[in-house]
Amino acid sequence: MGLRKTFLAFVYISCLVIFSCCQESTSSPLLVEADSLLAISPEKALQKLKQIDISKLHSNYEKAYYSLLLVQATDKNYLSLLPCDSLINVCTEYFYSGLNKGKSYLYKGRLLVEMGMEREAIDFFYKALPELKNGKSEIRIRGMIYEDLGRVYYSQSLYNEALDKFNLACNDYMSINDKKAIVNALGFISRVYAIQNKNKDEIRVMTQAIKLAFETKDSLVISNTCNNYSMTYESLNKIDSALQYAFLALSYRPFNVKKSPIYLSIGNLKLLNSEIDSARYYLNKSFEDGTVKDHALTHGYLSDLEKGQGNFQEAFEHLTVFSEVIDSLYMVDKSSQIEQMGYKYEIEAKVASHKASMRLTIIAIVFVSIIIVLMLLLVLQRLNKKKTIAKLLYKQRSEKMLMEIANLQTRIDQNNLQIQCLEKEQLDWDFKIEEKMREVQELAKQKNKLRNALFQQTSSYTKIQKLSKQDRSDNKSIKVLTQAEQIELRKTIFQIYEESVAELQEKFPKLTEDDLLYSCLDQTGLDTFAIALCFGNASKQIVNQRRYRLKAKMIIEE
Incomplete structure (x- = not known):
């Protein structure tokens, strides 16, 4: 058991x-x-x-x-x-x-x-x-830890220990080919070399950082690295090289990132290079999007500039503003330190409170009254449970209804969008249909011209043209096509205008052969008198009557 x-x-x-x-x-x-x-x-x-x-x-x-x-x-x-x-x-x-x-x-x-x-x-x-193991994510976190350790040692002036940790971070970043992180770590390494006055090592590391920054194709990384390189050259008193990389940093600066630090750096370099007008221009540019600290530095540089030019009143005004801003920054920093101390003591108070509560809990277990309190709490909890469930159900129903309303609105918007697309497509097709109809009409005209040209090459057309030039004053003396010439004309016309004849017969099956012949002759461009001669008559009235009867037949059959 x-x-x-x-x-x-x-x-x-x-x-x-x-x-x-x-x-x-x-x-x-x-x-x-x-x-x-x-x-x-x-x-x-x-x-x-x-x-x-x-x-x-x-x-x-x-x-x-x-x-x-x-x-x-x-x-x-x-x-x-x-x-x-x-x-x-x-x-x-x-x-x-x-x-x-x-x-x-x-x-x-x-x-x-x-x-x-x-x-x-x-x-x-x-x-x-x-x-941390050896996975890519673990290696990246380990690199971040080494980097943070390096910063702490750097802030404590333990530069050899800081350099060691920054190198470890750089090695981890290299193993996962995180170029942006490598550039950042190399920047810290160059700072250590700068403090240790190892100028050659500093230049070597920054050159490597610049190369990697361009490989990242990240404009912000490139800009920051070029700016760091500029400050390196400034510390070595190579003002021209520092200006070159400062302007390069400015050219790669993204539009949504503040440019005031670079303007400030360029203004200072121009001032060191005795380019007064350019220095004043770039220092004033730094006011556009700079922080309070940037503005303070700008006023300080402008004070030096005006003082060097003998403008002591302007230099005094800038120096006054500089002092006021520095004082306000000191107060802000002091309040921040007080806030940090408050958090520090709050954490310590939490730890002490936790220990005290543990002791009280051990003592409280002895007393049976806790069981009674717990039972009372359980009763209250059951009473409130129904209210809580009701609220949750109401909230769920409300959220479901709101979601359904949102879904319906989404479907309405989708349908409206589809309607707009279909209407646009319909307009496009209507335009294309009209365009094709115009093209068909133009082609039909060209085809008719070619058939007329072909007909004009025949002997029948030549004979009709010759007869149409007769004197029309005396109908009795007018010559018309003979019976044989009329037969030859019909044969020629029906051969050349075969497609038109077939279309008319299909659409109007009751049309006679004479009706079909007239319809074809009407397309050739011959005048009424010439058409009358083709039917063996000299009177245009006969042709007009035939035209009227033909139209009547077509209307009836339609």
């Missing part, structure tokens, strides 16, 4: 483990979509994540996954991680190992760096490294 209970308990625990594993292998489609957007468009990913209702996420894994994605999106949009403290704690506590654990430690470290707790941040960065 004991073995049976043990076996059943084992099966039950195994099912729970398998179920939990299955839960972690599946996730919300919305979260998967947001994850795919992170690399392409961090702004859209952040918007998508903010629209997700966390209460609709079913498992703890999805909630932790959502927290990690939101932290990543916040970081990729260059926003402060301070408000994400609780989200990062969820990730570090839930994920047991692997890539997500490594990411959690990475962002925990970045949060601590932002709070000025570099020593604690370094611990989390090093704790993240063993969680």
Whole structure:
């Protein structure tokens, strides 16, 4: 009996483990979509994540996954991680190992760096490294960790340690051929060389960064790298080379990215090169889209410029503005530091509170009153459950109806669009039909001209033309076509105008041979007198009567 209970308990625990594993292998489609957007468009990913209702996420894994994605999106949009403290704690506590654990430690470290707790941040960065294997995603995260470690060491003036970490980051980025990340890491390496006065190494690294930046074909990366190269030459007092790369950085700057830092750099270089007018022009240009800090630097440079030109009043005005802006920036920085300290102490207070609550929980377990409270809460929960279910049902019905309305509107819009397309196609076909009809009419005219020309080459036409030139004053003396000539004429006409005759016979089967002959002769362009001669008459009235009778027959048959 004991073995049976043990076996059943084992099966039950195994099912729970398998179920939990299955839960972690599946996730919300919305979260998967947001994850795919992170690399392409961090702004859209952040918007998508903010629209997700966390209460609709079913498992703890999805909630932790959502927290990690939101932290990543916040970081990729260059926003402060301070408000994400609780989200990062969820990730570090839930994920047991692997890539997500490594990411959690990475962002925990970045949060601590932002709070000025570099020593604690370094611990989390090093704790993240063993969680990462050799997959492409793991290598990229490892490179980011080495890069962050390098920045921390750089800020602490530990330049050899910083250089070592930046080189490790660069090696990881090279192994996955992430050229943009390589360029960024090379930029940090060049800064270390600059501080260590290793000018040749600095130039070598920046030259490599410039080459890779152009290979990325990313205008912003190229612009930033050229600007860094310009500052390198400026530090070496090579003003002409610095100007060359500053203008190159300006030419590659995307239209939606601020150009004021480059304008400011060019203005300063022009000032150092004693090109006063150009320096004043570019320094004033930096006011267009610069930050408050950029404006302060611009006023400082303009103060030096005006002072050098002997314009002491203008130099004093710029210096005054410079001082006011610097003071305001100091106050903002001070308030930011106070805010960071507040977050730091808030975290420490949370930890202390958590420990105190644990002690209180242990003590509270002793008292039976907790059971009574829990029972009361259960009763209240059941009472509120009906209201909650009713609200959820109402919300679901409302959302379903709104979705149906939106679907119907979408179908209406689609149908309207199809109608517009069909109307446009109908107009196009009408135009093409009219064009083809005009073409058919023109071809029919050309065909008739050719048949008339062919008829004019016959002896019958020559004879008719000759007879039509007779004196018409005396009908008795007028000569007409003989019976044999009329037979020859009929034969010639019916042969040349065979298609017209066939069409008339098909459409008007009651027409006589004389009617058909007249219809063909009427197409040749002969006048009424000449047509009368073809029928052996000298009177045009006979032809007019035949024309009238022919029209009457055609109307009746139609």
